[in-house]
Amino acid sequence: MSLGTNISRLRAEHHLSQGDLAEALAVSRQSVSKWETDSSVPDLDKLVKLSQLFGVSLDELVTGTGPQPKAETPPQPVVVSHRMPGRKIAGTILFCMGFLAFLIPTVLGGLLTGLLLAVPFLVCGVICFLAQKRPGLWCAWAVYLLAYIICYYGTGLSWTYIFFTFSWEHLGTPVYTIAAWIQVLVTLALLIGTVRSFRTFSFPIVRRNGIILALVWSCFLVNRLSMSPIAHLILELDGSVVSNGSLMALVSIAQGIVSMILLAVALTLSVRMFAAWRASRR
Structure with a gap:
C-alpha cells in the first residue's frame, strides 16, 4: 500500500476533508491532493505531524503495516481547530x-x-x-522597500550619503547623512534576519547549486555595474530635463530594489552552502 493511499485512508477514517487536513498541517489543499495521488511526498516534519495527527507510527503511515485499531474501539474523530x-x-x-x-x-x-x-x-x-511562512519577514522587507521608494523619489535620499559623514557641509545639513546611516543599518538588519530565518534551509555543495549561486552573484554585480551607464544613457536621450530626471529616478529605484533582492538571495545561499561545507568537513 503506497504512502498516498495510506494518507487518504487515514484521513477518511478520521472524517477529515483535504481542506481540514491542509489547515491542520499549514499547507495548501493542493499539496494534500498531490500526496494522496503519490505525485509528491511530504517532508519529514509533515510526516511526523501526520503520524501524530492520525495516532499511528511512521512505519504504519509509510508502509501501511503495524498495529491496527481494534474493531470494538473505532478511531476517535480528530478535532481540527477551525480558528483563523x-x-x-x-x-x-x-x-x-x-x-x-x-x-x-x-x-x-x-x-x-x-x-x-x-x-x-x-x-x-x-x-x-x-x-x-515568514510573513513578518516579508512584511518588513515590503515596508522597507516602500519607504526606500518614497524617500528616494521624494527627497533623493541614498545610502551613498554615508561617504559625506565627515564632510556633511557639502550637503548643507547632517540630516541626509544620519538618514543614510539609518538606511544602511536597517538594510544590514534585514539581510541578517533573512539569512538567520533560512538557517534550516539545505543548500549542499553540488554542481547545480554552485551554478545557481554563481548566476545570482553575477546578476547582482551586473545590475550594480550597469547603474552608471544606464544613467548616462538616459541623460543623453532627447527630452525635457523633468522627463529625463523622472525616468532616471524610476530606473534607479527599480535597480536598487532588484539589487537588494539579489543581495539577500545571494547572501542566504552563500551562508547555507558554507554551512553545508562545514558540516561535510566534520
Missing part, C-alpha cells in the same frame, strides 16, 4: 488600519497622503494572507 490562523487575523487588522489610514486623510483633503499611508498596511495585509 494568526497571520490571517493580523492581515485583517492591517486591512482595517489601511482603510482608516486612507479614509481619514482623504476626508481631510489629502488623497495622495491617504494613499501613501494606506499602501504599507494593505501590502502587509496581502502578504499575511498569502505567505504561509
Whole structure:
C-alpha cells in the first residue's frame, strides 16, 4: 500500500476533508491532493505531524503495516481547530488600519497622503494572507522597500550619503547623512534576519547549486555595474530635463530594489552552502 493511499485512508477514517487536513498541517489543499495521488511526498516534519495527527507510527503511515485499531474501539474523530490562523487575523487588522489610514486623510483633503499611508498596511495585509511562512519577514522587507521608494523619489535620499559623514557641509545639513546611516543599518538588519530565518534551509555543495549561486552573484554585480551607464544613457536621450530626471529616478529605484533582492538571495545561499561545507568537513 503506497504512502498516498495510506494518507487518504487515514484521513477518511478520521472524517477529515483535504481542506481540514491542509489547515491542520499549514499547507495548501493542493499539496494534500498531490500526496494522496503519490505525485509528491511530504517532508519529514509533515510526516511526523501526520503520524501524530492520525495516532499511528511512521512505519504504519509509510508502509501501511503495524498495529491496527481494534474493531470494538473505532478511531476517535480528530478535532481540527477551525480558528483563523494568526497571520490571517493580523492581515485583517492591517486591512482595517489601511482603510482608516486612507479614509481619514482623504476626508481631510489629502488623497495622495491617504494613499501613501494606506499602501504599507494593505501590502502587509496581502502578504499575511498569502505567505504561509515568514510573513513578518516579508512584511518588513515590503515596508522597507516602500519607504526606500518614497524617500528616494521624494527627497533623493541614498545610502551613498554615508561617504559625506565627515564632510556633511557639502550637503548643507547632517540630516541626509544620519538618514543614510539609518538606511544602511536597517538594510544590514534585514539581510541578517533573512539569512538567520533560512538557517534550516539545505543548500549542499553540488554542481547545480554552485551554478545557481554563481548566476545570482553575477546578476547582482551586473545590475550594480550597469547603474552608471544606464544613467548616462538616459541623460543623453532627447527630452525635457523633468522627463529625463523622472525616468532616471524610476530606473534607479527599480535597480536598487532588484539589487537588494539579489543581495539577500545571494547572501542566504552563500551562508547555507558554507554551512553545508562545514558540516561535510566534520
